[in-house]
Amino acid sequence: ALRRRHHSASCRELAVRAPRLQLRALSALTSAVWLAAYGLFVLCENSMVLSAAIFITLIGLIVYLHFVKVDQESLLIIGSLGIQVTSSYASGKESTTFIEMSQVKDVVINEAIHMQKIIYYLCILIRDPQDPQGVSEVVPLFQSSKPRLDCLIEVYKSCQEILQQRETSPQSS
């Protein structure tokens, strides 16, 4: 699910939603853990096992929501300033990276062979300061939400429109 916002002629925001946390999977996992804990309790008659199981489930859920589960990934591209990549987690935490326009060489769609499939991913090529034609780093985007090719093509076209502007704009005096 791609959401586009055009803030101005040179500023666009593209956001992709990751698949939501499944309630079924969560309840299945919790029930399995608690059944196992109850089985252990019946075996060893120690009630600490039950409290430990509850504690572990709670802590595990909090850690998962705060550090692992990504809710939405967005790309904010501001022509002549830079590209900002944000991932927002299920607990509300947001982690942002901003890459300046002078460091961005290009935004491309790459192919990769993973197991038995070919997957497509969008990435930003970072310019190498020493070698003007070289690429020093590749920053992959949308790693958790993994949109499909049609979505990626739309994002790619949007980005390229903004990136074209910096080539055609007249230099300031």
Place this chain on the structure above:
Amino acid sequence: MVLKVFFPTCCSSAESGILIGRWISEQSSAVVLAVVHFPFIPVQVKQYLSQVQQVTKIKVSVLGSWSNSKREKEESLSKFLEDLGTIFAHEPWIQISKERDSKFWSCSTLQKESNSSKEEEIILVYYDQRKVMLSQLHPPANTSTDCKADDASKLTAVFDTVANSKILFMTDKYDDGPVKLTHWQSDGVEASIIVELLKQASVPVCLLLTFLLSLTSVVCKSRMLKFWPLSFLWSKLSTCEQLGHRLQHLQIISSSKKAQNQTQLMRKANIFVSLLIDVALGILLMSWLYRKSRIGHLADTLIPVADHIAEELQDLLQWLMGAPAGLKMNRALDQVLGRFFLYHIHLWISYIHLMSPFIEMILWYVGLSACLGLTVALCILSDIIALLTFHIYCFYVYGARLYCLKVYGLSSLWRLFRGKKWNVLRQRVDSCSYDLDQLFIGTLLFTILLFLLPTTALYYLVFTLLRLLVVVVQGLIHLLVDLIDSLPLYSIILRFCRSYRLAAGVKFRVLEQKQGKPLRLLMQINPLSYGSLVQRYRLPTCSCYPKDSWTSLCRKLFFGELIYPWKHKGEKQD
């Protein structure tokens, strides 16, 4: 190119005036530093700006005009502001106007030599002046070193501009100067009395500390302490190393040179906080130990523990002298080795019992040194463990040497058995013709050594395992000491409390937009993550880390070479 205006949020409610700041032409961006209010005399403003330029080495100039009108737009005011553009010649002349507390400002530029007649797009970026001034950018390592000045990133330029303009922010609105400014400090410069007092007090304290430290270093380097037994002892005890390390830290803190750049300042602060926490924890430990005479209890249990260890070792040796794990040992060699080690344990126990009346007193005084820091106390603990298990170390050395001799003897006689010889000159195995009596004696010795191998190997195995156990315990203690030594606590606390001071970069937030008005962005500071913070500001330690990889360790164990698994920095390679 798109024009970017970096506008401080503190000036949003300022009265009308002119904008001063820095114009970065290659990036087409204007960094607004302050607003100068009416009335002013242009000549005085220019004089003031040239003074500021001299001090800060930044090209501060008049960038444009700012009008904040509570009523409807006044035509006369806007004409007046345009005329100002002719007095302060600046290309392009930026005009920002805000009407009646509306969020959406109108921003336009006046180009004198407009060779392109189309409207430039303007982006308005709001920034928090105080935070940007105080923060320090940490670019990733690969981009920092070789960049030329004109390649420097925009953000570094903006941050540098604001950080170096501190003199501009010193004038506040209560001054009677020719220019009236609005910036983040225009309501009055804030200072803390405690900080000022500390700064004044730190100078004599530093001098005193330097004097004491020079005395201590003179004492330490005196010839008396360099005699052979003592210098060997000092090098083996980890307490002395830790104390030396801490003395070095104290020297760094108490040196009277001011820190040149931010990294050195952070380093000094980290060392100071680390020392403080260390001493505080040490004093806490000391007070816990000395309350309810726990030291007495500790001393009372020390001798029984040493006795217990010795008894366990004796039981172990009796077990080895019998038929351990059902293996059949060579009875004679077994008895010899067993009795030899038992006698050693007997000697050790006698020495411990000889010392027992003095243990409590020694422990009491040694415990006092815990006030020097928790790390020192842990090092003393590690040294006590080493001393208490000295007999295990001796047994390991005996067993290893015996086993090593046996293995080398076996390998050399095996070569003789096959008719080969080790050529020392060529470092390779050559064939050799032996006499009959050489072959006979060699084969005999080979057989003897081969059949005595299991016994020696078993003793070696047992004592090596014990020694490795002690080494692991000592290693864990040293790991803890290293952690306390190298953790940059001040940086972590700063990141927690004032996260804007340590910036990994910036982040932009798009504010509400209105059609026809310039794009509004809010620039916030993106703080450094804890992981990269600790990696960047880690204090160097005399760390001990494993010298050998697993394969070489196994190889050494197999051949019976003595292992010293932890290597300390500064130790000579053997």
